Amino acid sequence: MTPSEDAPAARLLGPAEIRALADRLGVRPTKTLGQNFVIDQGTVRRIVRTAGVGPGDVVVEVGPGLGSLTLALLAAARRVVAVEVDPVLAAALPGTVAERAPGLRERLEVVAADALRIGGVPGPPPTALVANLPYNVAVPVVLHLLEVLPSLRRGLVMVQAEVAERLAAGPGGKVYGVPSVKAAWYARVRRAGSVGRTVFWPVPGVDSGLVALERREPPSTPARRDEVFAVVDAAFAQRRKTLRAALAGWAGSAAAAEAALRAAGVDPSARGEAVRIEDFARIAEHRPAGAPARS
Template sequence: MTLLTARDIREIAADIGLRPTKQKGQNFVIDPNTVRSIVTSAKLQDHSSVVEIGPGLGSLTLGLLEAGHHVTAVEIDEVLAARLPATVEKYGKRAEEHGQSTAAADEAANFELVNADALRVTELPTAPDALVANLPYNVAVPVLLHFLEIFPSLESVLVMVQLEVAERLAAGPGSRTYGVPSVKAQWYGDVTLAGRIGKNVFWPAPNIDSGLVHIDVTRTHRDPEQRRRLFGVVDAAFAQRRKTLRAALATWAGSAQRAEELLRAADIDPKTRGEALGVADFERLAAAQGDTSTTGSARS
């Protein structure tokens, strides 16, 4: 499989009349070496079933296929989706002609396309064990959390996002960038920064650098009710992050006094702020609320 160069990207864009827009978060990787570096950073098992969100013109898609993985690409743009299968076929054959590959047909067979809004996708033709994507900056976190929720088969994630978002996702308690996305992503597994990507490998070049985030998904059992309770308390804790948890959780708990009771039951100082709590702390707090709700229901 040969990968797309800057010239290839511009030729395909001109052919389909594409003018990238910030509104759609369209910034296409134009450097093959960067694509291969991203695929390597994903640390995928051999022949993984990868879901790629927002494949665009196919730069990363071709890189994943070249590495021998099965790719299910989810693309919302109808024009881009219509062109992508032809790109996969063309560049697979081009590599074959140059003696670089003898498996163009296999690579095409390893490719599936879903023309849909990633935020609304609830099933895929092939269950993915990995998510690898250059996510549109404007919907990166919602899309990431949606796929982690909907597809329990996911074991590994590598996404490229705005550097600030990458740092936020990987931030630990006490950091000024630690917040709702940090806790929610880290509930699913170990989140780490996997690299930094400069502006010049994109067309058009964005105004900011990008970051790679790797998630080793360790929570294989994902109870929907547990997740709902946990995410609810996380949202409440950071909605007013300057306040102590006793005050910030008053509405969530029903009153400040009730919030204090739940915090003490979870062995958390009510004067603490949300940014000081780790995932395990939030889990204890959510469990305390769940335990008292169950007790209350039984008594009634």
């Protein structure tokens, strides 16, 4: 969807404006916070378009930085909740919006916090996650927000290309692993395009990718999410091992692991990379009652 014709306009930020704004704030992008600011207006328009953001959406944006993507989102959505861990950037964002999109200021809510520590966001329930995520925390942020914001129905995140491949991977491939399986608990995940490194300042050493998420119901199982994820973690901790061996510690012994796997209908000689989230859920259901307690 696109914003209605009578929606207030936003003057997007380009390379010169980004650098001038950073200079004015005394901001220098840091690797610690994974800051790479988008300087290409075409890229932010593409993200909003690909995300399908419309006038009814309440969007959560993580790491808005200087506001490149925020401005484009505000022109398309009903409301944007921008979660920013850098206090300088969080404080500056409302002023940037007031200057470049004065008619849209009331649509913005800034939350100065670490996205990994929030338990919710203020205002109406969010419907979409759209963000240029810091490479070093992309997977934990996606999983955490899908867990604590159950109203999110879809998302589009820009992440490191390698991370995009892992998130969207299906069973049977070498890149299929913990991120792939855990994301599949919450959503259908697919690659939604590639992004070159030159659209960022500073230019990162890797390319990026777009990942689309569509909320789905988790597998029907009496096992809790943390119990299922414990199986996933154990299965991939030593991914070259068979599940019989990899899950021995989880089950209490290799023989107990084999019994649980057979009860779940999973081949004990298979490896984690061949197993779907639904299979991991069934395995979790059959963990032996006397297995060692897990922290």
